[in-house]
Amino acid sequence: MSTIALDKGMRHGFSLAWRGILKIRKNPEQLMDVTIAPIVFLAMFTYLFGGALAGNTDAYLQMLVPGIMVMNILQASMTAGVQLNTDVSKGVFDRFRSMPIARSAPLIGAVLADIVRYVVCIMVLLVVATVMGFRVQTGPVELLVAVGLTIVFGLAFCWASVFVGMLLKTPQAVQGMMFVLIMPLTFGSNVFVGTSTMPGWLKAWADISPVSLMADALRGLLNGGAIAAPLTGSLIWMVAAVAVFFPLATWAYRKRV
Amino acid sequence: MSLAIRAEGLVKHYGETKALDGVDLEVPEGKVVGVLGPNGAGKTTAVRVLATLLRPDAGHATVGGHDVVKNPRAVRSLIGLTGQYASVDEDLSGTENLVLLARLLDHSRAGARARAAELLEQFELTDAAGRAAKTYSGGMRRRLDLAASLVGNPSVLYLDEPTTGLDPHARNEVWAVVRKLVANGVTVLLTTQYLEEADQLADTITVFDHGRVVAEGRPDELKRRVGGQTLQVRPTSLRDLDVVQRILGDLTGVRPTRDDDTGLLTAPVNDPVLLSTLVRKLDDAGITADELALRLPSLDEVFLALTGKQTEGSLA
Incomplete structure (x- = not known):
């Protein structure tokens, strides 16, 4: 692709991202859908089980918030697939495709708009967590790195959502499928409880799952503690997710549109 | 007379279903050709092939001299598409929808806003310009959809069942817009289930049935064959x-x-x-x-007369 074509593709991508952001502004409840579940889990686990699991709810909250951030970002990344699927089934894509724009522009636009969605989701979650008593133990730089890393994590895994979004027929099916994938991934990790009491097979998985490693990296960044090992692990997972799902997503996208 | 659209032997199969089974179609520049047929006759599939949205399994087609498979980009810069289901973004306002499309067609920010305002004015949507498209009535939606397909000043316009589901008043409005466009020299390929619509707008009518062309001619010729x-x-x-x-x-x-x-x-x-x-x-x-x-003869009777069989709908 020539640089001029690439430049055009990006510009069209930005125009379509603007559309995505407009849609977020007009339908904030759609954003709430993916934010509310993590907040419910945050409140429920902290006040119901926090005391029993960690001695007191404050200690548990410090452990839980970084994990819930991972859950939140996975939920938010699900929207990309649902949104793209909606566009395809409603015929909006036909209009774009009948125009002389780069084929990748709608995809670029969807992913760029996703970044805005992620930022809003994380902000809402952090505000709620702070109200509940969560405090960053490190500093603003670490907080920024943690937020940035979470966004990159979401961008890496959103390709799985785009892939599913292009494979399944309806937006509802995509939403259902992603929920089924994300729930066990989130619960089969160290987000809510330590892995030491899990059966061997589950512990083996939970210790190396991307959700656990990412949660540990964020705990290190926000609460202090070991960062290097979980961060390396999460980065490997992100690279792997992109390596697997980016080609699959673009393949399914080309086949569908 | 040169041809804006020329299709030869288009074939498209979906598993066992032959959506297009060897379709030839010619649309002269500046004319309106109506494609008439019941649901499932292959009308929309033909439009999707000609709009570069679908690759034919066999046959070839050119729009403005450009091959739809080999040079889709050149075709896309000539065409405007109004889908069977209004393909505007329902969450966005009329203005936002049109500005977005103008931006995608490389208008400047100010140019895009001007073009949007101009089209909204032309389609009498200025009062509703700031409202989300989902609040529009059926007729307004269809007008916005038409406006959206005209942002890039296309020379060839596809109208895929532009009035299906509209009340007579809204239908007349859409017809008036189409007539105005044709007067300005735009070539139109119109698909419809309504004989009256083809009669009102089209210079010639092509009748589709089960992915084939079963009749072609001027509206009065076809009507004579149907029997008044x-x-x-x-x-x-x-x-x-x-x-x-x-x-x-x-x-x-x-x-x-x-x-x-x-x-x-x-x-x-x-x-x-x-x-x-x-x-x-x-x-x-x-x-x-x-x-x-x-x-007046119904589409069922046109079909009965032209194909010797009932449409699927009337059999049920």
């Missing part, structure tokens, strides 16, 4: 059915079709005056009728 109008009578008492059938037969010179269950008699007529003659003759015979009407 139909006279329908339903006597109040089924006992009068024989007598009325004879009267109607004598009058039209054709043996009327008779439905013994509903008591409805139908015969094709060429002269509308026969209606009043029939009323007088029934009066003379002392027969009353529950139903007595002169009808």
Whole structure:
């Protein structure tokens, strides 16, 4: 692709991202859908089980918030697939495709708009967590790195959502499928409880799952503690997710549109 | 006369279903060609192929001289598409929808806003410009959809069932817009399920059935083949059915079709005056009728006449 074509593709991508952001502004409840579940889990686990699991709810909250951030970002990344699927089934894509724009522009636009969605989701979650008593133990730089890393994590895994979004027929099916994938991934990790009491097979998985490693990296960044090992692990997972799902997503996208 | 659209032997299969089974189509520049057919006849598939949205399994097509498969980008810069389902973003306002499309067509920010305002004005949507498209009425949505397909000043416009589901008033509005576009030299490929719509707008009509072209011609040619109008009578008492059938037969010179269950008699007529003659003759015979009407041929009858079989809808 020539640089001029690439430049055009990006510009069209930005125009379509603007559309995505407009849609977020007009339908904030759609954003709430993916934010509310993590907040419910945050409140429920902290006040119901926090005391029993960690001695007191404050200690548990410090452990839980970084994990819930991972859950939140996975939920938010699900929207990309649902949104793209909606566009395809409603015929909006036909209009774009009948125009002389780069084929990748709608995809670029969807992913760029996703970044805005992620930022809003994380902000809402952090505000709620702070109200509940969560405090960053490190500093603003670490907080920024943690937020940035979470966004990159979401961008890496959103390709799985785009892939599913292009494979399944309806937006509802995509939403259902992603929920089924994300729930066990989130619960089969160290987000809510330590892995030491899990059966061997589950512990083996939970210790190396991307959700656990990412949660540990964020705990290190926000609460202090070991960062290097979980961060390396999460980065490997992100690279792997992109390596697997980016080609699959673009393949399914080309086949569908 | 040069051709804006030329398609030869287009084939598209979906598993066992032959959506297109060897379709030839020619649309001269600046003309309106109406593609008429029931649901599932392959009309939308043909439009999608010609709009570069779908690759044909066989055959080829050019738009403005560019091959739709080999050079889709050149085709896309010539065409405008109005889908069967309004393909604007429902969450966005009229202005936002049009500005977005203008931006994608490389208008500057200010240029895009100006183009959007101009089109909204032209389609009488200025008052609703700031409202989300989902709050629009059916007719407004269709007008916005038309406006959206015109942002890039296309020379070839595809209208895929532009008035399906619209009330007569909104339908007339859409028709007026299409006529204006044609007057400005735009070539239009129109698909429709309504004979009247093709009749109103199209220079020539192509009739599709099961992925094939079954008839082609000017509207008046096709209508002559269908047989003009139909006279329908339903006597109040089924006992009068024989007598009325004879009267109607004598009058039209054709043996009327008779439905013994509903008591409805139908015969094709060429002269509308026969209606009043029939009323007088029934009066003379002392027969009353529950139903007595002169009808234009329906799409079912066009199909019956052109293909020798019923449309799927009328069989059910």
